[in-house]
Amino acid sequence: MKPIIALTKGRLENQFIEFLESLDYEVDPILKKGRKLRIETEIFEFIFAKGPDVATYVEHGIADLGIVGGDILAEFHPDVFNLFPLPFGHCRMAVATEKGKVWSNKKKKIASKYTGITKEYFRNKDESVDIIKLEGSVELAPILGLADGIVDIVETGTTLKENGLVVQEEFFSFSARCIANRSSLKIKRDVLSPIIASFQKQEDYV
Template identity: 70%
Template sequence: MKPCIALTKGRLEKQFLDFFESLEFDMSSLKDKGRKLQVETDDFLFVFAKGPDVATYVENGIADLGIVGEDILIEHQPDVYNLFPLPFGRCGMAVATKKDFEWPQRKKRIATSFTNIAKEHFMQKGESVDIIKLEGSVELAPILGLADAIVDIVETGTTLKENGLVIEEKFLAISARLIANRSSLKIKKDQLNPVIEAFKEGAKLTC
């Protein structure tokens, strides 16, 4: 059976496919995949899923390898091998507030999609905070008065800027990572090692 690679849909997907093409793997059936969620190439079966689900498919051995943002690994702590960073999906985690915001004297209210990362970040500073879980457009929360601040991904800073927010603190550098199922790495060693080595070499060249 061909190795199965789970890919994070969305921005990582496009960046992975460019990276994959640069390694001269067969890309033909991936280029016009349309809305298909599974695509077979000469060498692999690709499945396309949301980041946390990529980690779940790899953890459960449905996919042998996965491409996922480090934010997902830190937030969800799946039981997988976290092999190495890939040269795309670079961004960071930050605390951001409204410009000129003064923290109130009560417990801080933090809106985020990354509740574990946010909790852990403030815990390490010795602060207990109230976390408000949002699914997206997190930048709205301080503007609308739902929270004092957000913990979210920042890349260019455009979303913050265009919504009148500023970075108070940057605290994590993130990139896409190659992950592997623990048993696949042993059982399918001969099939997977050449691919993993090709990704590693490609990552070194592009870094």
């Protein structure tokens, strides 16, 4: 039986393909998958999904392993084995505001997709804020007056800059992570162990 890997679509998918290729695994079926959300290679079966869903598929045993951003684990706390970091997908979580913004004494409004991470961050600062959940383009919130600032992922900072925002504070750095279903690690140990070992050969990845 082939090991099933749930893979986060988009940027992490592309970086993981390069990573697999560097380890001499077959990647052509992934490159040629088109809009398919489930494919097989000679060794693996892959499921392609959004980050939170990757964690859910792994937690419920639909997938044995998952490739997901550390932000997803920090936000949703899925019941999975968080095995190790991978050498790609490096990002930071940050608080950002409009350039020149001066915080007032009133209670702040913070927009974010990551409400759990945001709540924890401000709680650790002993600060009460109103958190507004948005699913995308959180950069608009300060510009349109919905919020005083945002908490979001920063990779290059280009999107913030182009929308007149600046980072006030970075507070969480992370990378892609390899996660595993708890039962799969026991039941499929012989199959998964060599794969996990190969993924840990990070010094081979450039």
